Amino acid sequence: MKKKYLLATTLVVVLAIAVTSLILWLKPDNPSTLSAHDVPFTTQSHAQQTTSLQDPVAVKISSPTEAAEGLSASLQDTELDCALEATSAGQLVLNVNIRRCFEYFLTQIGEKPLTAIDQQVKQYISQNLPDSAATQATDLWQRYLKYREAEGKLQNSGANTDPDHLQRVLNQLIQLRQQYFNPAELNALFGDEITYNQYTIDRLSILDNKALSAAQKAQQLKQRFAQLPQDLQKNLQDMSKLQDLRALTQQIRQKNGSKAELQQMREQLVGHEAAERLDQLDQSRASWQNRVQDYLSQRQSILNSNQAAEDKQQAITALRERQFSNEAERQRAVTYEHFKDQGTNISELLQ
Known part of the structure; x- marks a missing residue:
């Protein structure tokens, strides 16, 4: 039975990922070469809906299950994660599938030299896209390789979870990407990822704000979550609430906060009825x-x-x-x- 190869980590699992995963993505460990282990955290749903500005009608040209020639042993018996698309006018459709496709081939590093992977990707593009879209995809691939090399040279500062530090790192990464991709490409390839990671940093900033009470933090966390795109809210809603509840509950208990303070925070975050159920659970646990x-x-x-x-x-x-x-x-x-x-x-x- 074929194994389904999933290069991009889904948002729900990601959040289980939280700060440590964010740091590992923001700061690759290998500063000198591209590595299969440097594949960054990616999101899918919103960015996948982005199509070419030239023509809103997208026509799928290549199939994610068709074979590619000369794949490394590690990719044998996997489904090809490379659903490139072109519009009816023959232009390349910009969406996160392009990045997934590039990273799929790049996982062969260590088994194949980069020059061989480069030729493999170019051949796949030429065989699966019309000429104009193939030219665009090949140009994007060449710039993506240069970007990944530059990304690998970013200094790794370790697992620093300070929100200000994470914001500087994220800004640095965005600036780097802007050197290689235009706004439409940047949004298509990295849009949801940037949105999610910015939300994660903002969430940490709220939790770390000592000037706010637990109830105020809960209110601001709820407001910040509401600013996310609807598809991200749908994917993150339950886990985000659970994480916020745990973090704020721990803060209240560490400072020996009152039951009333705990109840007020919960009502701000999840509503009165849910807060009452949590109180009953506390009593049962006690x-x-x-x-x-x-x-x-x-x-x-x-x-x-x-x-x-x-x-x-x-x-x-x-x-x-x-x-x-x-x-x-x-x-x-x-x-x-x-x-x-x-x-x-x-x-x-x-x-």
Whole structure:
């Protein structure tokens, strides 16, 4: 069975990516050569809708499943991720598929010399696009190679998650891209990626703003999310709310904030009904934590007693059956026993 090759990471997974992935993309590790491991984070949905300005009617010329000659072993038995398109007037359609196509071939670096990949891409373009679109695509490919080489020379400053630093890095990368691509090309190849990463940086800035209360941060995060294009909002909505809730909840708890402050933040971010459900979940979690801690305390008293080992075990088993109402809870309790016996801080595990 053929494996589906996905070069571009989807937005939903990306967000699971968050700051570390952003930094790794912004700052390639290899400063001197193109590398398959330097493939940057890409987004798809909005940019894929961008077509040529010359003709709004796009006609697909090449198929993403047709074969390309001389692929490296790592790309054998994969679907060709190279859906180049031309308009009815024979002009190249500008969208993120072009970048995906280029990066698909570039993953062969390490197995093929760059000169061989260059010829391979040019041959594929000439065979799958009409002459005018092929000329445009070949020119874009040559500039893309120069851009990727220049991108690889950007200095890697490490995992610095400071929003101001990330903003400078993003601005530097955008300026670099502007040297090689016109505005239409820049938007088609990198538009959604830039939009998403700018949102990520703005989100970090809001979370780091010590002048704002948690509720104010929640309000600004919600407003910033609403500024995203609709397709990105659809892809990111659930995960973005979850991340913001976790981050702001952690901030409130670290400073021993009140329950009222926590409730106000949640209502700003997810609404009253959802905030009430989260409060009920907190109560349920707190009840479980108290039961586990009480059980472990009583178990420790049994272990410290002068009873015979067999009697201790029977007493612990009876305690566990009294303390927990079903087998699933008892199994979880046994897991906590093991962690506690190994010296793990159970309070941290129960958070």
